[in-house]
Amino acid sequence: xxxxxxxxxxxxxxxxxxxxxxxxxxxxxxxxxxxxxxxxxxxxxxxxxxxxxxxxxxxxxxxxxxxxxxxxxxxxxxxxxxxxxxxxxxxxxxxxxxxxxxxxxxxxxxxxxxxxxxxxxxxxxxxxxxxxxxxxxxxxxxxxxxxxxxxxxxxxxxxxxxxxxxxxxxxxxxxxxxxxxxxxxxxxxxxxxxxxxxxxxxxxxxxxxxxxxxxxxxxxxxxxxxxxxxxxxxxxxxxxxxxxxxxxxxxxxxxxxxxxxxxxxxxxxxxxxxxxxxxxxxxxxxxxxxxxxxxxxxxxxxxxxxxxxxxxxxxx
Numbered sequence: 630x631x632x633x634x635x636x637x638x639x640x641x642x643x644x645x646x647x648x649x650x651x652x653x654x655x656x657x658x659x660x661x662x663x664x665x666x667x668x669x670x671x672x673x674x675x676x677x678x679x680x681x682x683x684x685x686x687x688x689x690x691x692x693x694x695x696x697x698x699x700x701x702x703x704x705x706x707x708x709x710x711x712x713x714x715x716x717x718x719x720x721x722x723x724x725x726x727x728x729x730x731x732x733x734x735x736x737x738x739x740x741x742x743x744x745x746x747x748x749x750x751x752x753x754x755x756x757x758x759x760x761x762x763x764x765x766x767x768x769x770x771x772x773x774x775x776x777x778x779x780x781x782x783x784x785x786x787x788x789x790x791x792x793x794x795x796x797x798x799x800x801x802x803x804x805x806x807x808x809x810x811x812x813x814x815x816x817x818x819x820x821x822x823x824x825x826x827x828x829x830x831x832x833x834x835x836x837x838x839x840x841x842x843x844x845x846x847x848x849x850x851x852x853x854x855x856x857x858x859x860x861x862x863x864x865x866x867x868x869x870x871x872x873x874x875x876x877x878x879x880x881x882x883x884x885x886x887x888x889x890x891x892x893x894x895x896x897x898x899x900x901x902x903x904x905x906x907x908x909x910x911x912x913x914x915x916x917x918x919x920x921x922x923x924x925x926x927x928x929x930x931x932x933x934x935x936x937x938x939x940x941x942x943x944x945x
Contacts, residue, residue, distance in 0.1 A: 640665055645746045647757035651727045652764060654743045656734035666729065671695040672722060680720040680731045687822040689829050693836060698723040700765075702826065704772045705819045706735045707779055713812045714779065716819040719772070721765065725837040728761045730768065738771040762838045766845045769827070773852045776820070780859050783812060787866050794874050802874055810867050817860050824853050891939065898931040 640662055643654040655662050663677040673692065676699045679685045690699040700721040705714035717736055722729040734740060745752040756767045790805045831846040902924060 643743060643747065645743065645753060645757070647746075647753040649726045650757045650761055650764065652743070652746065652757060653727065653729040654739075655729070655731045656740070658731045662731075666722070670697075670722065670724075670727075670729075672697070672699070676720075676722070683718055685718060685720075687826045689826055691835065696724055696836065698835060700826070702769070702772070702823060703819050704736060704823075705776065705779060705816050707782075707812075712808050714815045714819065716815075721768075723761055723765055725761060728764050728768075736772060736775075738775045739768060742768065742771055760837075760839050762835075762842050763845070766842065766849070769846075769849050770852075773849050773856070776856050779816075780856065780863070783809065783816070783863055784859075787863060787870070791866075791870060794870060794877065803878075806867060806871050806874060810864075810871070813860060813864055813867060817864070820853065820856055820860065824850070824857065827853055894939075895932050895935060898928045898935075902928055
């Protein structure tokens with residue numbers, strides 16, 4: 630159900646109700662929607678401004694007198710074109726009988742969850758049948774769980790690069806390693822601040838939170854800890870792959886230089902002899918037709934001796 634402002638213009642606000650609990654969902658909020666919230670709810674104007682800002686850090690603000698919590702979270706959204714995860718903000722106003730979520734519409738689990746509640750009575754009962762704090766738990770649990778498929782994709786990319794390091798050309802593998810490393814850095818930057826916020830939900834006693842909610846939010850905290858451990862493991866793997874790629878590149882360059890040095894050494898007799906007889910010095914045996922073949926045989930013998938010495942010393 631869509632709502633309208635004072636002028637009668639339809640607002641981009643979806644509404645779902647179950648019992649005494651109302652969930653308002655706002656995708657791509659504008660000043661019109663925040664003005665509506667300011668006129669109908671006791672929200673601080675700075676919180677409403679934060680809903681339109683994309684630079685807010687995750688946080689929890691409690692307004693005990695007004696009876697609501699204001700929460701800001703960031704969750705990663707993968708962009709296929711740039712091949713990197715970017716943060717997407719969700720702002721939540723939580724009261725005893727309402728939950729209001731504001732986001733940009735790119736958090737697919739949240740969008741699907743709200744659509745299910747709109748269309749399915751069973752979903753409304755499951756998600757909204759107990760309290761606003763339970764609805765908050767279901768939303769956060771959906772969004773945190775959605776991070777695991779993204780991490781599994783990163784893990785698959787790392788395994789693919791691990792196989793390619795020893796078989797594919799260096800520029801390609803180095804590029805893939807850098808792309809994965811950039812995605813991991815971005816993912817870590819998004820997830821790190823959430824840990825402290827979820828810990829606060831678990832440890833502190835918030836108004837209108839039912840008893841036992843710390844267990845639910847503790848479960849989400851455990852998921853975040855697992856996500857962080859996976860990010861740490863992936864970072865270590867990528868760093869090791871980067872070191873291995875650098876060492877292989879250095880080894881290949883050394884091998885190339887060694888081969889070139891051997892070729893240069895083998896070509897030295899040709900250069901010396903050709904330089905001497907290039908100064909109008911008569912060839913061996915005078916004007917005999919055997920002079921040039923004799924020089925070539927001499928040069929080949931010298932090169933053979935050099936190769937024999939190199940092999941004895943295990944240089945080649």
